[in-house]
Amino acid sequence: MRRFFGRPCSLMLVLQFVCSLVLPGLGNTAFASDDWKNEFNTVCGQTQNALAFSVDELKDLIARCDELKPRIKKLDDSQATERKVFLQRLKMCRDFYAFALGTKVDQQ
Amino acid sequence: MKKTLFFTGLLLLLFASLSLALTGVKKRRPLPYEYGRVELNNFSEKAGQIPVVFDHWLHRAKFTCRLCHVDIGFAMKAGTTGIKAADNMQGYYCGSCHNDKTAFAACTTTIPRQNSSKCSRCHSLGRTAVKQYDFRTFTQDFPKGRFGNGIDWEQAEATGKIAPIDFLAGVSIQRDALVVQKDFDLIAKVKGMPEIIFSHKKHTVWNGCELCHPEIFLGVKKGATQYSMTEIYDGKYCGVCHSTVAFPLLDCQRCHTKQVQ
Numbered sequence: 001m002r003r004f005f006g007r008p009c010s011l012m013l014v015l016q017f018v019c020s021l022v023l024p025g026l027g028n029t030a031f032a033s034d035d036w037k038n039e040f041n042t043v044c045g046q047t048q049n050a051l052a053f054s055v056d057e058l059k060d061l062i063a064r065c066d067e068l069k070p071r072i073k074k075l076d077d078s079q080a081t082e083r084k085v086f087l088q089r090l091k092m093c094r095d096f097y098a099f100a101l102g103t104k105v106d107q108q
Numbered sequence: 109m110k111k112t113l114f115f116t117g118l119l120l121l122l123f124a125s126l127s128l129a130l131t132g133v134k135k136r137r138p139l140p141y142e143y144g145r146v147e148l149n150n151f152s153e154k155a156g157q158i159p160v161v162f163d164h165w166l167h168r169a170k171f172t173c174r175l176c177h178v179d180i181g182f183a184m185k186a187g188t189t190g191i192k193a194a195d196n197m198q199g200y201y202c203g204s205c206h207n208d209k210t211a212f213a214a215c216t217t218t219i220p221r222q223n224s225s226k227c228s229r230c231h232s233l234g235r236t237a238v239k240q241y242d243f244r245t246f247t248q249d250f251p252k253g254r255f256g257n258g259i260d261w262e263q264a265e266a267t268g269k270i271a272p273i274d275f276l277a278g279v280s281i282q283r284d285a286l287v288v289q290k291d292f293d294l295i296a297k298v299k300g301m302p303e304i305i306f307s308h309k310k311h312t313v314w315n316g317c318e319l320c321h322p323e324i325f326l327g328v329k330k331g332a333t334q335y336s337m338t339e340i341y342d343g344k345y346c347g348v349c350h351s352t353v354a355f356p357l358l359d360c361q362r363c364h365t366k367q368v369q
Contacts, residue, residue, distance in 0.1 A: 045281035050317065081192075085180075089179070
């Protein structure tokens with residue numbers, strides 16, 4: 001055992017093997033957790049332009065908000081505060097798009 | 109006999125009118141530094157702590173309404189957010205800024221209970237807490253207003269006395285600047301009352317869009333939301349902010365500004 005780990009090359013190989021098993025998983029987890037947040041930032045980062053969007057664009061944004069909601073709801077209890085905060089933020093953003101859509105439809 | 113009955117009746121009438129007059133509760137008008145103050149006690153006392161006293165005057169001088177009520181997620185009605193110490197420790201709500209970097213740390217586990225001077229900066233209801241900012245000193249050069257905090261916050265920003273931050277790294281979304289919204293008139297219902305010139309620009313700069321629409325104002329089209337002063341005094345529509353934090357409803361001429369023709 002000592003001989004095996006005593007060689008730098010072998011140690012590197014072992015580390016490489018361990019990393020190849022563990023890191024892709026970690027990477028995916030990080031990506032998955034950032035994924036909904038990126039989508040949230042993209043969707044809800046446009047509210048200031050809402051009244052300039054077309055009916056179809058607004059409908060698309062509302063649909064994307066509706067798709068995001070179950071993904072945020074799925075956050076586990078260790079992320080309960082994050083879930084609560086982002087559900088509230090998502091609600092405000094979705095409601096505003098729905099409001100802008102209602103205004104557009106009324107104008108037509 | 110008739111005289112006795114008359115005086116007894118008179119006395120009864122006097123007592124009745126006095127007792128009726130005393131049942132009305134006159135609300136004390138808050139002092140300038142108390143205006144906009146919020147007491148938070150969803151969980152404090154249950155956790156053996158004194159309720160939190162939140163000073164709106166200081167926070168509104170440093171941050172826009174939108175930053176706290178949209179990006180950070182504080183509800184518009186006092187006590188409905190339900191903030192726990194754990195939320196702050198994880199960097200949410202008060203902990204978004206009170207993290208020992210932007211401002212002193214809130215509800216950190218590293219503060220022993222015995223060292224209550226740190227906790228009592230916020231958990232201070234009924235106590236004289238030592239605050240970092242004193243209202244009188246902080247606002248001494250600010251343009252004066254007639255009611256509320258006694259500060260004209262709009263002028264305070266226009267003259268550079270305050271520069272409220274609208275972006276918090278790690279919390280806010282990077283977004284394009286809001287298109288400047290046009291001001292518009294609102295016709296008063298009472299004849300002879302000057303019309304209101306609503307500063308949409310000022311309101312959107314501080315509040316963004318989604319803070320007011322659709323939760324407070326359902327319609328964007330002029331006249332879509334019909335409301336009265338009675339409803340506003342009840343804390344609805346303009347009264348959501350203008351009876352709590354922004355200049356109060358007593359200041360009629362701040363809104364009813366258009367000259368009567």
